[in-house]
Amino acid sequence: MKAFLKRAKEHESKINxxxxxxxxxxxxxxxxxxxxPDEMTQEHINxxxxxxxxxxxxxxxxxxxxxxxxxxxxxxxxxxxxxxxxPYHYQYYTLLPNYHCIMSEAAWRMECLREEEVRIGSTGAPxxxxxxxxxxxxxxxxLRTFLNYFKSNHSxxxxxxxxxxxxxxxxxxxxxxxxxxxVAFLKQFGSPKTSEINVMDTEEIKKFYVNEQGRKFxxxxxxxxxxxxxxxxxxxxxxxxxxxxxxIEYFESQYAxxxxxxxxxxxxxLNKVDVHARVEGGGEMGQSGAIRHGLSNALLPFVSQQMxxxxxxxxxxxxxxxxxxxxxxxxxxxxxxxxxxxx
Numbered sequence: 642m643k644a645f646l647k648r649a650k651e652h653e654s655k656i657n658x659x660x661x662x663x664x665x666x667x668x669x670x671x672x673x674x675x676x677x678p679d680e681m682t683q684e685h686i687n688x689x690x691x692x693x694x695x696x697x698x699x700x701x702x703x704x705x706x707x708x709x710x711x712x713x714x715x716x717x718x719x720x721x722x723x724x725x726x727x728p729y730h731y732q733y734y735t736l737l738p739n740y741h742c743i744m745s746e747a748a749w750r751m752e753c754l755r756e757e758e759v760r761i762g763s764t765g766a767p768x769x770x771x772x773x774x775x776x777x778x779x780x781x782x783x784l785r786t787f788l789n790y791f792k793s794n795h796s797x798x799x800x801x802x803x804x805x806x807x808x809x810x811x812x813x814x815x816x817x818x819x820x821x822x823x824v825a826f827l828k829q830f831g832s833p834k835t836s837e838i839n840v841m842d843t844e845e846i847k848k849f850y851v852n853e854q855g856r857k858f859x860x861x862x863x864x865x866x867x868x869x870x871x872x873x874x875x876x877x878x879x880x881x882x883x884x885x886x887x888x889i890e891y892f893e894s895q896y897a898x899x900x901x902x903x904x905x906x907x908x909x910x911l912n913k914v915d916v917h918a919r920v921e922g923g924g925e926m927g928q929s930g931a932i933r934h935g936l937s938n939a940l941l942p943f944v945s946q947q948m949x950x951x952x953x954x955x956x957x958x959x960x961x962x963x964x965x966x967x968x969x970x971x972x973x974x975x976x977x978x979x980x981x982x983x984x
Contacts, residue, residue, distance in 0.1 A: 652714070655710075655714070656711065657712075659710035660709070661711055663707075663709055663710060667681055667707075670686065670689055670707070671685075673689070673693075674689050683708070683709075685957075686708075687707075690706065690707050692704050692932060722880070730868035732745070732804075737803070738789075738797075739791065739794075740795075740799055740803060740807075742806075744806070744807065744810060746826070747811060747826070748810065749809050750823050750826065751810075751813065751817065754772075754818065754819070754820075757772070757783060757819075758817075758818070761808050762894075762895070762899070763896065765895050770821070771820065771821070772818040772819060772820055773818060773819065774816075774817075774818055774954060774955050775816075775819065775824070775833075775954060776951070776954070777833035777834060777836050777954070778811075778815075778833070778953075778954055779811070779827060779832065779833055780831055780834045780848070781807070781808050781811050781812070781831040781834060782830055782831065784801065785806065787799065787804045788804070789960065807830075811827065811831065815827055816954065816955065832911045843895050845947075846942065846949060847941075847942050848942060849942040849943075856875050856876065856877065857875070857876040857877070857939075857943070858873055858874060858875045859873070859874055859939045859941070859942050859943075860872065860873040860874075860936040861935045861936075861939040862935055863930075863931040863932055863933065863934030863935025863937075863938070864934060864960050865923065865927045865928070865929075865930030865931040865933075865934060865961055866924075866930070866931075866964055866965070867923045868922045868923025868924075868930070869921060869922055870918055870919065870928065870931035870932045870933035870934070870935045871883040871918065872916065872918045872936045872939050873918070873936065873939065874914050874916055874936065874939040874940055875914060875915040875916075875917075876914060876942075876943045877913070878913065878914045878915030879912065880912035880913070880914075881915040881917075882901075882902075882915075882916045883916065883917045883918065884901075884919075884920065884932065885918070885919060885920060887902065889902070892925055892928075892929055894926070894929075896926075897928075898929075900926075900930050900933050901929050901933055901936070902932060903933060903957070904936050904940055904952065905936070905940075908940060908948040908952065908953065908956075909948075910940060910944065910950070913943075913977070914940070916936060918932050918935070918936070919982060930961055933957065934957070934961070937957035938958055940952070
């Protein structure tokens with residue numbers, strides 16, 4: 642608290658000193674330009690500086706400027722402690738409390754959504770709130786807007802690394818099934834892209850083959866952990882789904898079955914195509930994830946561009962890179978430790 646009070650006093654004295662110099666310089670500049678000092682605005686000052694000190698530097702921030710000290714130095718010096726000396730903000734000692742508060746809230750929302758997905762998959766119960774994927778891809782704050790947002794609103798000086806972590810976290814959150822409150826949270830920091838999403842080359846999307854019976858088909862490989870799946874989709878089918886010679890009952894888990902059927906449900910192709918898959922390696926969830934990955938890519942020639950965009954936004958066209966965390970030396974598992982004994 643003493644350090645804060647000392648810093649606040651130094652800041653106040655610095656502002657007063659620079660303000661006096663600024664007012665004196667503003668009067669001299671007004672006299673040089675033939676303008677009354679009381680009528681001298683910031684626009685007149687900027688125009689005078691451009692006229693008296695012309696610069697060809699590409700970066701506008703490097704060109705000569707003449708602004709009020711309060712526009713340059715941070716202003717937010719509200720007393721952040723209570724009477725007992727405890728800071729009001731729970732992340733005050735991170736030096737960037739408001740930035741870390743936003744990041745913590747985004748991470749907390751991701752964890753809540755993961756727990757809800759696990760609950761739905763294990764119990765088969767409907768979601769407590771309506772959850773759906775975003776229909777459009779979001780464009781987040783660029784670096785300049787991001788830096789200005791925290792500097793002007795919270796007097797926090799963030800760096801490029803903080804912006805990169807912010808974009809990565811928000812992108813991960815936007816690809817999950819979201820509630821209305823999560824969508825409202827994302828809209829504070831981004832907006833939907835207006836341009837059309839091109840996930841890959843058009844020729845690659847529409848590429849398919851024709852067998853001896855004249856049926857169009859496409860075969861793609863899918864991967865998840867150590868499981869590898871080869872999925873073939875036939876157009877104009879009757880909804881046949883075959884996995885290693887069996888139907889959807891190949892998987893005992895309801896969640897694994899829903900994972901396999903999700904691309905078909907999302908593109909409304911459940912009874913319009915035939916699917917034949919061969920999968921090996923991995924466990925039940927790994928195999929279902931590999932089939933889903935291969936099925937999503939094999940469906941591309943037989944769905945519209947809008948459905949292709951939906952598959953891309955849902956993250957179904959990319960391989961799920963998550964793997965089991967390795968066991969740690971001196972521990973029972975990756976995170977779990979041995980039971981501690983006093984003797």
